[in-house]
Amino acid sequence: MRSHEAGALHGQAGDRGPAWLKNPEDPNQLVPHLWSDGVAKVDGVLTVAGESVVDLAAEFGTPTYVVDEDDFRRRARAFKDAFVGADVYYAGKAFLCVAAARWIVEEGLNLDVCSGGELAVALKADVPPSRIGLHGNNKSSAELRRALEVGVGRIIIDSVEEIGRLRELTAELGVTAPVMIRVTAGVEAHTHEYISTSHEDQKFGFSISGGDALDAVRRVVAEPGLDLRGLHSHIGSQIFVTDGFEVAARRVLRLHAEVERELGVAMPEFDLGGGFGIAYTTQDDPSTPADLAGNMLKIVADECAAMGIAVPHLSIEPGRAIAGPSTFTLYEVGTSKSVALDGGASRRYVSVDGGMSDNIRPALYGADYSCTLASRASDAPAVLSRVVGKHCESGDIVVKDEFLPGDVAAGDLLAVPGTGAYCRSLASNYNHVPRAAVVAVRDGEARVILRRETEEDLLTLDVG
Ligand SMILES: Cc1ncc(COP(=O)(O)O)c(C=O)c1O
Numbered sequence: 149m150r151s152h153e154a155g156a157l158h159g160q161a162g163d164r165g166p167a168w169l170k171n172p173e174d175p176n177q178l179v180p181h182l183w184s185d186g187v188a189k190v191d192g193v194l195t196v197a198g199e200s201v202v203d204l205a206a207e208f209g210t211p212t213y214v215v216d217e218d219d220f221r222r223r224a225r226a227f228k229d230a231f232v233g234a235d236v237y238y239a240g241k242a243f244l245c246v247a248a249a250r251w252i253v254e255e256g257l258n259l260d261v262c263s264g265g266e267l268a269v270a271l272k273a274d275v276p277p278s279r280i281g282l283h284g285n286n287k288s289s290a291e292l293r294r295a296l297e298v299g300v301g302r303i304i305i306d307s308v309e310e311i312g313r314l315r316e317l318t319a320e321l322g323v324t325a326p327v328m329i330r331v332t333a334g335v336e337a338h339t340h341e342y343i344s345t346s347h348e349d350q351k352f353g354f355s356i357s358g359g360d361a362l363d364a365v366r367r368v369v370a371e372p373g374l375d376l377r378g379l380h381s382h383i384g385s386q387i388f389v390t391d392g393f394e395v396a397a398r399r400v401l402r403l404h405a406e407v408e409r410e411l412g413v414a415m416p417e418f419d420l421g422g423g424f425g426i427a428y429t430t431q432d433d434p435s436t437p438a439d440l441a442g443n444m445l446k447i448v449a450d451e452c453a454a455m456g457i458a459v460p461h462l463s464i465e466p467g468r469a470i471a472g473p474s475t476f477t478l479y480e481v482g483t484s485k486s487v488a489l490d491g492g493a494s495r496r497y498v499s500v501d502g503g504m505s506d507n508i509r510p511a512l513y514g515a516d517y518s519c520t521l522a523s524r525a526s527d528a529p530a531v532l533s534r535v536v537g538k539h540c541e542s543g544d545i546v547v548k549d550e551f552l553p554g555d556v557a558a559g560d561l562l563a564v565p566g567t568g569a570y571c572r573s574l575a576s577n578y579n580h581v582p583r584a585a586v587v588a589v590r591d592g593e594a595r596v597i598l599r600r601e602t603e604e605d606l607l608t609l610d611v612g
Pocket residue numbers: 239241242260283382384385386421422423424465466467468469569
């Protein structure tokens with residue numbers, strides 16, 4: 149993740165502030181690569197797939213996550229088309245509901261789930277179990293049992309205990325479990341510490357360098373109920389540079405070759421994980437699926453040739469890069485105030501009707517977003533503004549610094565792009581705020597795919 153400190157705290161567009169900020173010249177314009185393909189501005193009003201956000205807000209309320217369905221599908225297809233011959237597992241943790249799971253299957257992808265809950269959504273969506281992979285560093289026996297009963301295509305083993313649980317369950321159910329082993333390659337991915345997963349000192353996977361990975365392979369091949377399909381490596385999330393993937397692929401393939409040669413165990417598959425970065429601000433410059441595929445497929449082919457082993461069947465697990473850019477969050481402004489700062493500067497705070505309950509990423513990772521006035525055009529001079537939520541935390545920031553027209557006021561709609569991944573899926577009910585709806589728009593038609601929670605929903609849980 150690239151996070152940027154905006155030094156300028158003050159006022160007018162003439163002050164400019166940091167160069168990376170969105171459109172200081174004309175805040176009515178959009179920066180195209182931050183928005184999904186179907187988004188445009190018509191006379192200042194944001195539209196998606198032909199639908200005006202003013203109409204969407206009137207019909208569905210705010211805050212609402214608005215998904216450009218064609219964009220989501222197109223990005224899914226782009227990975228499938230680019231990674232020729234590989235399987236693409238969409239990482240459902242980024243965003244999952246029945247509709248999204250159906251889109252994934254229809255576009256020819258498989259689905260990665262990492263809990264019993266995500267598995268339940270996949271099954272409700274009729275995802276063929278053979279196209280589901282189950283992840284998790286602490287899968288319960290109940291989750292593993294369900295996965296085996298329905299016949300998921302693969303289970304990615306993450307601990308020695310899990311091998312024991314699978315031994316007992318496969319024996320009891322009389323089935324064989326197709327499994328992969330998640331390994332850590334000791335790579336320091338260039339991303340936020342909390343979403344980096346391949347350095348040694350963390351909870352996921354078996355370490356290659358410490359010998360735990362090879363030990364796990366030995367244990368798995370000794371189990372008659374387990375069918376070892378291959379190794380799995382996921383180095384982290386929101387990564388822009390491919391060198392981490394390259395180093396990880398080399399190290400994992402070396403282990404792959406060692407297993408084949410020294411243990412005589414053929415492993416037909418290899419999963420490179422996900423983690424491909426997207427643009428949240430003008431500073432982010434993500435690779436296309438075609439570029440990623442070109443690099444990664446070549447690295448694997450070259451490395452296998454150098455080691456004299458057959459190229460295993462590859463799979464990848466993108467989540468954010470499919471779901472993230474497809475969605476913006478639509479908020480209504482409730483208050484606006486200017487706060488005097490030391491030295492005579494001031495900061496404008498614009499409060500919206502959501503916040504850290506629908507997007508925890510700024511608070512959790514210092515993630516940076518952009519936004520635009522979505523409901524009208526404005527000629528008012530741009531003012532450097534901080535968009536904040538309605539929660540009882542001063543860290544409840546939606547967009548840290550953005551140029552917005554100086555006349556933004558209560559009743560205006562703001563839209564924040566790039567909120568399709570890890571926003572609804574990480575949403576909370578903090579302050580007993582019901583979770584926002586997700587609305588999909590396609591060809592001028594809008595439909596709710598996840599309904600808004602109600603206070604009644606929350607009160608139902610409270611059994612006194
Ligand atoms: C095992 C695994 N696969 C895939 C992903 C998806 O990552 P991203 O959404 O960054 O593509 C994750 C999350 O980081 C993960 O833990």
